Amino acid sequence: MNNNTNENASQRGAFTSKLGVVMATAGSAVGLGNVWRFPTEVGQNGGAAFILIYLLCILLLGIPVMICEFVIGRHAHTSAKAAFAKLAKGKKWRLLGLNCVLSPFFVMSFYMVVAGWTLYYMLQALIGGLGGEVDHAAQFARFSTHSWWPVACAALFMFITHWVVSRGVQKGIERSSRLMMPMLLLIIAVMVVCSLSMPGTSEGLSFLLQPDFSKVDTLVVLSAIGQSFFSLSLGMGCLITYASYFGPDTNLTRTACSVGLMDTMVAVMCGFFIFPAVFSVPGVEPGAGPGLAFITLPNVFHLAFASVPVLGYVFTVLFYMLLMLAALTSTISLHETLTAYMVEQFSMTRSRAAMWVTGSVLTLCVLCAWSFGPLSELKVAGLTLFDLFDFITSNVLMPLGGIFICLFVGWRIDRQVVRSELSHHGRLHEGLFSLFMMLVRYVVPLAITAVFLQGLLWR
Numbered sequence: 265m266n267n268n269t270n271e272n273a274s275q276r277g278a279f280t281s282k283l284g285v286v287m288a289t290a291g292s293a294v295g296l297g298n299v300w301r302f303p304t305e306v307g308q309n310g311g312a313a314f315i316l317i318y319l320l321c322i323l324l325l326g327i328p329v330m331i332c333e334f335v336i337g338r339h340a341h342t343s344a345k346a347a348f349a350k351l352a353k354g355k356k357w358r359l360l361g362l363n364c365v366l367s368p369f370f371v372m373s374f375y376m377v378v379a380g381w382t383l384y385y386m387l388q389a390l391i392g393g394l395g396g397e398v399d400h401a402a403q404f405a406r407f408s409t410h411s412w413w414p415v416a417c418a419a420l421f422m423f424i425t426h427w428v429v430s431r432g433v434q435k436g437i438e439r440s441s442r443l444m445m446p447m448l449l450l451i452i453a454v455m456v457v458c459s460l461s462m463p464g465t466s467e468g469l470s471f472l473l474q475p476d477f478s479k480v481d482t483l484v485v486l487s488a489i490g491q492s493f494f495s496l497s498l499g500m501g502c503l504i505t506y507a508s509y510f511g512p513d514t515n516l517t518r519t520a521c522s523v524g525l526m527d528t529m530v531a532v533m534c535g536f537f538i539f540p541a542v543f544s545v546p547g548v549e550p551g552a553g554p555g556l557a558f559i560t561l562p563n564v565f566h567l568a569f570a571s572v573p574v575l576g577y578v579f580t581v582l583f584y585m586l587l588m589l590a591a592l593t594s595t596i597s598l599h600e601t602l603t604a605y606m607v608e609q610f611s612m613t614r615s616r617a618a619m620w621v622t623g624s625v626l627t628l629c630v631l632c633a634w635s636f637g638p639l640s641e642l643k644v645a646g647l648t649l650f651d652l653f654d655f656i657t658s659n660v661l662m663p664l665g666g667i668f669i670c671l672f673v674g675w676r677i678d679r680q681v682v683r684s685e686l687s688h689h690g691r692l693h694e695g696l697f698s699l700f701m702m703l704v705r706y707v708v709p710l711a712i713t714a715v716f717l718q719g720l721l722w723r
């Protein structure tokens with residue numbers, strides 16, 4: 265690094281409060297993965313039994329990996345890419361740093377497309393375009409295959425993200441998370457209460473609360489692991505970057521537990537308003553797949569509240585606002601991971617770096633958006649560009665990143681460094697530390713290897 269870079273690094277921002285740390289990190293974790301992907305997975309994998317396994321995955325695998333990312337980020341005090349080069353000599357580990365640039369780049373390019381959809385649907389819901397006798401499947405097909413609407417929405421979403429990130433760590437990321445996360449939690453609480461007060465909710469509740477283990481097989485377990493990693497934003501450097509803004513007095517273990525708890529609560533609460541609503545309408549299947557949020561749910565909200573259309577309207581608007589807020593706090597963390605890298609690597613100002621990130625991600629994002637319409641025939645290994653980026657990141661780069669981040673902390677970083685990062689002025693129970701080391705050295709890498717192979721072999 266040259267002098268200029270050092271200067272930039274010393275001017276890097278920091279989160280200023282404990283609440284800011286938790287809200288920003290939970291903001292990264294809580295996203296479309298919770299509101300859209302989790303209910304879909306629960307629906308397709310048999311309900312309560314899946315949720316129980318998912319909880320175990322969060323506790324035994326997700327939280328230890330999150331702690332590893334925190335240790336790396338706070339100790340290195342650099343962007344994710346530079347952290348591995350700083351903490352370990354040897355070229356091999358630098359590949360891990362490279363993963364922390366490529367993965368957020370690819371994830372962002374397809375995530376932004378869905379984020380753009382949520383923006384469009386929010387506006388449609390506001391002007392009443394989702395009520396009445398609308399054929400939701402046809403409406404979604406028309407919109408998602410259009411050549412410029414999805415692109416325009418994704419670009420607008422990207423500019424909002426850009427604006428927040430270019431305002432900086434404290435004024436942009438921390439402040440917006442402290443505003444958006446409570447709003448998001450409030451919306452969910454209102455929706456759970458409304459949904460539970462509808463007739464016919466008991467079927468939805470028993471689907472969520474009565475585990476049926478006969479439906480559980482290896483694939484269900486492996487899906488739960490994959491979902492927990494995606495949901496906690498693990499394996500691609502976002503949390504390493506955020507941890508580099510933590511102060512020395514931030515308790516890493518406690519922060520990881522709070523974020524894990526909040527992320528899980530949001531996911532489960534989304535289940536608690538979505539399934540009672542779905543079951544209150546006869547003939548609608550819970551395992552509706554990825555179309556759940558954009559086809560099934562607007563239809564369900566409309567039918568479930570047919571006798572009180574105003575409630576149907578409010579519920580629909582709130583739902584898409586929720587999706588939008590959740591997506592935004594996550595796209596901010598993806599953007600920040602890349603922006604922090606550009607600032608350090610090329611000694612740029614933050615606003616210039618953010619501009620480069622926005623421009624390059626948007627280019628790829630247009631191709632992903634078009635893979636539903638004008639470019640739907642363009643396939644690589646049988647996958648559209650959108651599916652290809654989703655596949656490469658969720659099934660290859662994220663699990664690989666997770667495995668090697670654990671191995672890095674478990675075997676490569678000095679044990680004393682890990683201990684002192686976790687010990688908070690010397691107060692660390694020896695048994696807990698040994699358990700943590702055992703998890704990150706053996707259990708987590710082996711378990712993720714299993715997901716990784718499943719992702720590659722069973723797709």
Ligand code: PHE
Pocket residue numbers: 292293294295296297298371494495496497498500502594595597598
């Ligand atoms: N955790 C986010 C979600 O649940 C997705 C995400 C993955 C965000 C990786 C950042 C990094 O939607």
